[in-house]
Amino acid sequence: MAATLRVLPGFVRTRPCPVLWGSPASWSVSNMALAEQAWQLFEGAVDAVMPGPMLHRTLALDTETGQLKIRDRNFKLHHNLYLAGFGKAVLGMAAVAEELLSEHLVQGIISVPKGIQAALERAGMKEMLLKPQSRIQVLEGAKDNLPDGDALQAALAIRDLAEGLTADDLLLVLISGGGSALLPAPIPPVTLEEKQLLTKMLAARGATIQELNTIRKALSQLKGGGLARAAYPAQVVSLILSDVVGDPVDIIASGPTVANDHSVQDCLHILSRHDLRGILPRSVKTVLSRADSDPRGPPGCGHVLNVVIGSNSLALAEAQRRAEALGYQTLVLSTVIEGDVGHLARFYGLLAQVVGIRLxxxxxxxxxxEDELQELVEELQLSDIKLEEVLQAVEGAKGPVCLLAGGEPTVRLRGSGKGGRNQELALRVAVEMSGSPPSAWEALFLSGGTDGQDGPTEAAGAWVTPGLASEAAAEGLDVAAFLANNDSNTFFRRLKGGVHLLCTGLTGTNVMDIHLLLLRPC
Incomplete structure (x- = not known):
């Protein structure tokens, strides 16, 4: 990920990034600022889930026999390989796949975010780009991670490619986060605008990614197993970079190569829960009314192999390894963080307070x-967090402590400001930590999206300390007003010239968010 460092001026502005970190041998808890350590851990987490290493771990081609081995399955290649892909990390994945399998690749089409080729080229990340003579067509769309006409045309091109395959062919499908927005092909008479409006309304009312994808699948030609149906009878192998809590392959990018097990009733329950059932367009009602009675029915997915090649767990494991190398006592709290950012911020704020006092x-x-912490654990359904075990593990630690977590919280939009879930979470955690009693331990909280894009902003996230609220007040910034308007990005840009923003640029990968809480003796 060394090339990525060249596009990271926003995290620490006092020195240029290539000089900032030095060599691993120079790292130590005593001579590195806490913010620099936090960035080093975040960088390591992202580095672990870059496309190159993941694809090389997964694909093994015997050039003499033409046998492609993926996990415990073998596929015979003889100039019969086709490729389709969609997602924020797919460009880099496709570049590696073509490098490994180009001898047998006939054609490919990938749908990637608007501007990603130019961004990666500016960053010098040539390993993420296709060669000039590539057999893979790159179609860009979904600006600001929203489905649009360009993404629709890409989806239809991928559908046409899949429908032209035969039983002798193999379709390699590359899927990563952002795939849902990049593969929009609504079932007529639903229009792209109607589907997009419904998705926006659900997101604004706090719908989870699982709920959003359930609705998307019901209204899509290609999601919910639609791409697998289009490719039948060809064999299909999907390599998936997970951006969904728990890595459910039927939810990631809305499961285009996984049979849909959600019913119309599931969709209606979601729409009712968010008070949208009564205002649905007639076209949506029409598609939902006939979905369960479609006489065609999907074929079985026995012709499909779905493999998760990268996830939030893998990223956190690398962050843990690096933190321990820096001398931190490190615990991974959870890889399934979900729920409202307000409740989650309260959890992290209390956790910092309690751990600081115990330390x-x-x-x-x-x-x-501690009782309130346990209530929040239960309310947020963080079943993998054993709170008392966590507190006992850190109690009495003589050196610094690092607590890691990952997932994807939700924000209920109430204002018209500019921000993202990571920046809003960080700002809310700063407010919570500002009320903590004085401690002999300094603290820092960081929240960052591994894709490098937190909402429609230039930032991946932000980092904060307990003194941030006081710093803001000294500069005349009303934190509560910015939060009420969901305007966290504007706040951070105005505070000290944006030094708290985590600006990575597009990273070329995506495994949800990384949260880290560092505590160190003053």
Whole structure:
């Protein structure tokens, strides 16, 4: 990921990025600023899920026999390979796949975010780009991660490619986060605008990614197993970079190569839960009314192999390894973080307070805070967090502590500002930590999207410390007003010239978000 560092001026502005980190041998807890350490851990997490290493771990081609081995399955290649892909990380994935399999590749089409080729070229990340004579056609669309006409044309081109395959062919499908927006092909009479409006309304009312994708699948030609149906009887292999909590292959990019097991009733329950059922367009009602009675029915997916090649867990494992190398006692709290950013911010704020007190061996009671923490664990359904075990593990630690987590929280939009879930979460955590009692331990919280794009902004996320609210007040910035308007990006840009923003540029990968909480003796 060294090339990525050249497009990271926004994290620490006092020195140019290539000089900032030095060599691994120079890292130490004593001489590196806490913010620099946080960035190093985030960089390591992203680096672990870059397309190159993942594809090389997954694909093994015997050039003499033409046997392609993927996990425990073998496929015979003889100039019969076709490729389709969609997602924020797919351009780099396709470049590696073509490098490995070009002898047998006939044709490919990928749908990628608007502007990603130019961005990667500017960043010097040539390994993420296709060669000039590539057999893979690159179609860009979905500006600001929203489905648009360009993405629709790409989806229809991928559909046509799949429908032209025979039983002798193999379709290699590359899928990553952002795939849903890049593969929009609504079932007529639903229009792209109607489907987009419905998705926006659901997101604005706090719908989870699982709920959004359930609705998308019901209204899509290619999602919910639609691409697999189009490619039948060809064999299909999907290599998936997961951006969904728990890595459910039927939800990632709305499961284009996985049989749909959601019913119309599931869709209606979601729409009712978010008070949208009564205002649905007639076209949506028409498609939902006939979905369960479609006489064609999907064929079985026995011709499909779905393989998750990268995930949030893998990214967190690398961050943990790097934190331990820096001398941190490190725990991975959870890889399934979901829920409202307000409740999650309260959780992280309380966690920093309680852990800080325990680490300081201060004679202060924290039972009230610990009880509230446990209630939040249950409310957020963070079943993999064993709170008492976490607190016991860090209690009495003599050195710094690093707590890691990953997932994808949700933001309920109430204002018209500019921001993203990572920036809003970080700002809310700063507010929560500002009320903590004085501690002998300094703290820092970072939240960043591994794709490098947090909402429709130039930032991947932000980092904060307990003193941020006071710094903002000194500069005349009203944190509460910015939060009320969902305007976290504007806040961070105005505070100290944007030094708290995590600006990576598009990274070429996507495995949801990374949260880290660092505590270190003052």
């Amino acid at each position: 300081s061996s201060q004679d202060m009671k924290t039972k009230k805070e």
